[in-house]
Amino acid sequence: MRMQELSQGFVMGALSRDHETVDHLLAEVLRATLAAAPERAEVALRELLSQITRHMDFEERILFPVYESATLQEAGQGPTALLRSEHARIRTALGEMTRALGAGSLPALSRAACELEAILPGHNVREERVLHRVVDRVLGPLGALVLAARLMPRAEGNPPWLEGPVRPGP
Numbered sequence: 823m824r825m826q827e828l829s830q831g832f833v834m835g836a837l838s839r840d841h842e843t844v845d846h847l848l849a850e851v852l853r854a855t856l857a858a859a860p861e862r863a864e865v866a867l868r869e870l871l872s873q874i875t876r877h878m879d880f881e882e883r884i885l886f887p888v889y890e891s892a893t894l895q896e897a898g899q900g901p902t903a904l905l906r907s908e909h910a911r912i913r914t915a916l917g918e919m920t921r922a923l924g925a926g927s928l929p930a931l932s933r934a935a936c937e938l939e940a941i942l943p944g945h946n947v948r949e950e951r952v953l954h955r956v957v958d959r960v961l962g963p964l965g966a967l968v969l970a971a972r973l974m975p976r977a978e979g980n981p982p983w984l985e986g987p988v989r990p991g992p
């Protein structure tokens with residue numbers, strides 16, 4: 823098997839797994855609100871916030887600029903502009919969820935979680951069908967692997983190649 827075949831889809835695979843994790847955590851928040859279990863909702867929401875924030879920060883700081891450079895698009899144009907605006911809507915829904923939980927209102931938490939649940943499916947499809955595939959292709963096997971490795975939790979003593987800039991390949 824060639825290196826290209828081995829590495830195909832590293833970025834898409836890693837970020838798609840993130841999407842699945844976020845979906846699972848959001849469902850757990852909703853289940854906890856239905857069960858009137860505020861402690862469970864708080865634990866699930868804390869985990870959801872951590873996961874989704876890390877994911878969006880990675881996309882905005884690393885993935886979107888790689889895509890824009892590879893496609894010669896400016897940050898305020900094309901698919902990344904739409905995805906950034908959706909990230910703002912996601913952050914708004916997360917803020918509403920956090921405020922609702924802080925106020926002890928499980929019904930408000932459930933409504934805000936449903937708002938987030940309405941945004942995510944279309945957003946994830948746009949990322950997976952356009953952005954992730956293009957980035958996997960333009961970075962090539964090693965670049966895509968390095969980028970996907972950056973999604974892993976930070977360990978002390980990461981090698982320097984995990985810390986430097988990632989640029990599209992030839």
